[in-house]
Amino acid sequence: MELFTIVLSETLHVQVCPNQEAGYQATWHGHKSWTGVAILSKSKEITEVTRVLPGNVEDNHSRYLEAIIDDTLICCLYLPNGNPYPGPKFDYKMAWIKRFKKRAAQLIKMDIPTILIGDFNIIPTELDVYKPQKWENNALYRMEARKEFKSLLKQGWTDSVRRLFPDQAVYTFWDYLWNAYGRNAGLRLDHILLSPKIAPRLIEGGIDRHVRGWEKSSDHAPVWIRLKAK
Secondary structure, rough: OOOOEEEEEEEOOOOOOOHHHHHEEEEEEEEEOOOEEEEOOOOOOOEEEEOOOOOOOOOOOOOOOEEOOOEHHHHHEEOOOOOOOOHHHHHHHHHHHHHHHHHHHHHHHHOOOOEEEEEOOOOOOOHHHHHHHHHOOOOOHHHHHHHOOOOOHHHHOOEHHHHHOOOOOOEEEEOOOOOOOOOOEEEEOOEEOOOOOOOOHEEEEEEEEEHHHOOOOOOOOEEEEEEOOO
């Protein structure tokens, strides 16, 4: 399957984005740390909109990027992990989510095809974690974060993976430790949310779990969707 738009998040050095050799245009926002986001397109021009999430002028983390491809607004994010809980990192995570929800509400009102995509660092429900009881005090699964994710969906966003796999335990992340991948002890942290203007065009999607089994792979697996042409 040919990939026309690719979104990346987590570690991305500002000087490096391997795009042209593979035939992609790209826009990215990153630095030498654990944060970075990028949007790549193979068939359409990319028009960057912003790389700043409104609400905190002092926040210089490379966690957010908006760009238009064709008539669709792509919002790539890398939401803070928040661990350890409790503490300032969790407080930062919750403040970031609230800022993001405000921006997402604005995008819903704009009534244009919009996709929110990336590593949300939130496990939405019990179905999205292999042993829920072990994660109750982890920032990824804290009830406060889950409530904010649920509130985000209530704005009108469609969780594309859950739309396609409503009752199936599917994961996007397996830790490097304790043979997590081999035991399928996974988490669903990476999400693709669709605005009402584009959600009806969802045809299929999935998680390429096998990629996590490659040598020196990321601890996340690729998540993908296919949309009907306009």
